[in-house]
Amino acid sequence: MKYISTRGTAPVLTFEDAMLTGLARDGGLYVPETIPTMSKGDIAALAGLSYEEIAFRVMRPFIGDTFTDSEFADIIAKAYAGFGHDARAPLVQLGQNHFLLELFHGPTLAFKDFAMQLIGQLFQAALARRGEKVTIVGATSGDTGSAAIEAFRGLDAVDVFILFPHGRVSEVQRRQMTTPTESNVHALAMHGDFDDCQARLKDMFNDFEFRDGVRLAGVNSINWARVLAQVVYYFSSAVALGAPHREVSFTVPTGNFGDIFAGYIAKRMGLPIDKLVIATNQNDILHRTMTTGTYETMGVTPSISPSMDIQVSSNFERALFDVYGRDGNAVSQLMDDLKNKGSFDVSQGAIQGLRELFHSGRVSEDETSATIKDMFARTGEVLCPHSAIGAKVAVPHLGTTPMITLATAHPAKFPAAVKAACGQDAPLPPRMANLFARDERVTEVENDLTALETLVRERIAR
Numbered sequence: 001m002k003y004i005s006t007r008g009t010a011p012v013l014t015f016e017d018a019m020l021t022g023l024a025r026d027g028g029l030y031v032p033e034t035i036p037t038m039s040k041g042d043i044a045a046l047a048g049l050s051y052e053e054i055a056f057r058v059m060r061p062f063i064g065d066t067f068t069d070s071e072f073a074d075i076i077a078k079a080y081a082g083f084g085h086d087a088r089a090p091l092v093q094l095g096q097n098h099f100l101l102e103l104f105h106g107p108t109l110a111f112k113d114f115a116m117q118l119i120g121q122l123f124q125a126a127l128a129r130r131g132e133k134v135t136i137v138g139a140t141s142g143d144t145g146s147a148a149i150e151a152f153r154g155l156d157a158v159d160v161f162i163l164f165p166h167g168r169v170s171e172v173q174r175r176q177m178t179t180p181t182e183s184n185v186h187a188l189a190m191h192g193d194f195d196d197c198q199a200r201l202k203d204m205f206n207d208f209e210f211r212d213g214v215r216l217a218g219v220n221s222i223n224w225a226r227v228l229a230q231v232v233y234y235f236s237s238a239v240a241l242g243a244p245h246r247e248v249s250f251t252v253p254t255g256n257f258g259d260i261f262a263g264y265i266a267k268r269m270g271l272p273i274d275k276l277v278i279a280t281n282q283n284d285i286l287h288r289t290m291t292t293g294t295y296e297t298m299g300v301t302p303s304i305s306p307s308m309d310i311q312v313s314s315n316f317e318r319a320l321f322d323v324y325g326r327d328g329n330a331v332s333q334l335m336d337d338l339k340n341k342g343s344f345d346v347s348q349g350a351i352q353g354l355r356e357l358f359h360s361g362r363v364s365e366d367e368t369s370a371t372i373k374d375m376f377a378r379t380g381e382v383l384c385p386h387s388a389i390g391a392k393v394a395v396p397h398l399g400t401t402p403m404i405t406l407a408t409a410h411p412a413k414f415p416a417a418v419k420a421a422c423g424q425d426a427p428l429p430p431r432m433a434n435l436f437a438r439d440e441r442v443t444e445v446e447n448d449l450t451a452l453e454t455l456v457r458e459r460i461a462r
């Protein structure tokens, strides 16, 4: 199995190298050269298997010879052992033919754990074999950083540094990053906002002497291994509702387009998916693009669903690559336009292709709160704001085909918004109820590249 870049000129890599590289050297994203398929019989045979067994069968063809079967099975077992629900991704029913896929039973209570826990084990196994160490630096507005820290804490082959904007993440999010006690975890509270954190991270990757000196690696959502991990729960949930003998649809709260792109891959692999519905908050660049055919960035307006407050949806590039007939030149041209003019026009053929693959909808702040309130009143389910956006956008698509809305975070991560919407407290699950009693360990840093690089070098030399 080979991986190619969406911009066509970076080296072709194995799964292992694509995973460890992250972003391609031509600025593109890695995708499999061909998408493996599963027959109707293969999919039917998933019925009744554990989440881990389904994960093995769905992901195995993408891994090539990076790991043996037994190594890969072991990696999967370790990745999901820390989840707080035996089903890993359980389904609950919201109404007639409407289901909620709870993806928030991982260690940091958001769906990012599905990918990050797996990638932690994949990195550890690959690096141990190579006898190498890497330094992971990530920037976060909250969820990605805590998921990365949980995934890499205590692994010898990795030091993990997370930059978060000082004073601008929720208390639960901050404590999830600052309370792990392992010495390879470094939570850095930077003066500035999330964009500043991301800018300094980019600067570090562009400082080649630093980058090579500390062996910098990235685990943001453009890493192919993260997308792959998310394909699994599309299969496990669809099969639970009768696939491949009947079709299902999905509605996905979307920011960076990673999660819904995983659904598209599941469909390409042969899973009988009727509709894939993109759900956005007021930062609706994807819904606008689907509607108008023009992808145009505007400023981000903070919302009660902060993990979807994004104006550049990186993984969308992977979908564009396919609807442009895998023409890397055409994708490069679009991305140049985006950089130079802040927008690009999707060609007639490509937008038609996207509209055949995806539906979309947008939810305002008021509608988000109203949906949390209404869902609680009708079903007793307390939804986080991101999941509520999915549940709302799904409504016009409900019918005879089962609709699965992805619940991307636990309501306890966003207790203020939930309480204001439906009057309910959203307590942390018992296994992490002592989060507020644990000691915090955090280093406050200035928005200064040299100071940050010095700190990273000193810490990894210990």
Ligand SMILES: *Cc1c(COP(=O)(O)O)cnc(C)c1O
Residues within 6 Å of the ligand: 110, 111, 112, 143, 144, 221, 253, 254, 255, 256, 257, 258, 259, 260, 307, 308, 386, 408, 409
């Ligand atoms: C990251 C995140 C999203 C958006 O996922 P993408 O893969 O970026 O589309 C939605 N909800 C929550 C809670 C998240 O943490």
